[in-house]
Amino acid sequence: MSNFPAATYIVSGIFILCLGTLATGALIAVLSTRLIRSVCGLAICCLGLAGMYYFLRSPFLALMEILIYIGAVCVTIVFAVMLAEPDEAAESRQHGILWGTVAVGVAGAIFWGLWQLGTRVTWAVPQFRANSGSVEDIGKSLLTTYSLAFEMISLALLVAILGALAIARTGRTKS
Amino acid sequence: MNPIYDRLVIYLPAAALLLAIGVFGLLRRRTLIGMLISGELIFSAASLNFMAFNRFTAPDPVVGQVFVLFIMGLAAAEVAIALSIILAVYRNYRSVNTKDLSELNG
Numbered sequence: 046m047s048n049f050p051a052a053t054y055i056v057s058g059i060f061i062l063c064l065g066t067l068a069t070g071a072l073i074a075v076l077s078t079r080l081i082r083s084v085c086g087l088a089i090c091c092l093g094l095a096g097m098y099y100f101l102r103s104p105f106l107a108l109m110e111i112l113i114y115i116g117a118v119c120v121t122i123v124f125a126v127m128l129a130e131p132d133e134a135a136e137s138r139q140h141g142i143l144w145g146t147v148a149v150g151v152a153g154a155i156f157w158g159l160w161q162l163g164t165r166v167t168w169a170v171p172q173f174r175a176n177s178g179s180v181e182d183i184g185k186s187l188l189t190t191y192s193l194a195f196e197m198i199s200l201a202l203l204v205a206i207l208g209a210l211a212i213a214r215t216g217r218t219k220s
Numbered sequence: 221m222n223p224i225y226d227r228l229v230i231y232l233p234a235a236a237l238l239l240a241i242g243v244f245g246l247l248r249r250r251t252l253i254g255m256l257i258s259g260e261l262i263f264s265a266a267s268l269n270f271m272a273f274n275r276f277t278a279p280d281p282v283v284g285q286v287f288v289l290f291i292m293g294l295a296a297a298e299v300a301i302a303l304s305i306i307l308a309v310y311r312n313y314r315s316v317n318t319k320d321l322s323e324l325n326g
Contacts (some may be wrong), residue, residue, distance in 0.1 A: 053223050060225035064234060071238055074257050075245030087257050090238075094264050097234065100225045101275040103285050113292045118260065118299050125253055125303040129310040148247035156233075156240035163232030171279040178274075178281030183289075186282045194286075198293045205297035209304035 063096030080126050088119045105180045231272035238265035252306045252316045256299065263295045 049055075070093055073086025091114040098107040176182045187195050224230055238261055245258030267288045274284020310316050 057224045064230075067234065068237060068241075071241040071261055074261060075241055075248065075254075080251065080253055080257075083254060083257050087260060090261065090264065094268060097231070097268060098271060101231070101271045102281075103271060103275075106271065106285055106288055109289060109292060113296055114260075114264075117296055121299055121303055122253060122257065125306055128307060129253070129316050145248060148244045151247060152240040152244035155243055156236050159236035159239065160233045163236065164229050168228055168273075168277050171277060173279060175280040176282060178285065182282050183285055186286060191286050194290065198290055202293060202297050205300050209300040212301070213304035213307050215308065 059096075060100055063093050063100065065093070066090070067093030067097065069093075081123070084119055084122050084126060087122070088115045091115050091119070102178060105183060228272060228276040231268065231275075235265045235269040235272065238262075238268060250318055252302075252309070252318065255318075256302050256306070260295065260299070263291060267291050 067090055070086045070088070070090030074083050074090055075086075077083050077086060091110055094114075095107040095110040098104075098110055242258045242261035242265060245261065246255055249255045249258055270284045270288050270291070274281055274287075278284055306316055309321065313320055315321075
């Protein structure tokens with residue numbers, strides 16, 4: 046760490062801020078009734094997630110997270126919200142409470158189990174690192190080891206775009 | 221002791237929390253777009269878990285980053301397909317509430 050006074054505490058504070066952004070955004074995304082606010086919550090959550098990627102020493106993925114999720118996915122969902130007016134109707138109170146309790150129970154069980162699993166096991170630390178994981182190393186392995194997978198992902202994206210166009214086009218009449 | 225941002229046991233509960241919130245939303249939401257957003261949260265939880273293990277336990281730090289990049293690409297493709305299906309459903313049913321889409325319900 047650098048010689049800046051209390052640098053560790055400042056960085057820890059920024060990390061906690063990222064963690065809070067992640068949790069708050071996710072909660073907004075699932076709890077708000079208006080779907081447009083839910084999309085905004087997803088964007089906030091992705092911002093926090095980008096910060097987490099930065100702390101995990103991958104600024105490349107932090108930028109990609111902002112670019113793909115906030116820039117592409119959230120904007121696409123906003124377009125769909127504009128085209129389909131999908132606001133949720135109010136449901137009966139008793140049914141809502143029952144179903145909400147079930148959902149909270151399932152989610153709490155998943156969280157508790159994974160938390161116990163993650164904290165109780167001692168994870169092995171590797172003896173050596175093959176490389177530093179920089180953008181240069183990512184680029185090299187994308188064009189050598191993972192070149193076939195890289196081409197396949199671009200093919201999958203192309204097919205997905207064509208399929209989306211074909212599906213969304215049916216039912217439109219020529220005016 | 222490492223600082224708080226340099227410990228694996230901080231990132232794993234964060235990913236577990238994200239997964240739990242995503243599953244909660246998937247069970248609780250009653251429109252297709254809301255369920256799609258919850259699905260994106262679950263994708264993000266998986267990516268965060270991959271990156272945490274990649275940073276702390278993997279001998280080759282490139283593998284996890286490449287994998288998460290592929291997850292993001294597939295998530296983008298999935299969103300494009302799902303939204304076009306949702307638009308087609310909306311055009312046919314005038315609704316995206318899951319309760320109205322029950323023609324196969326006997």
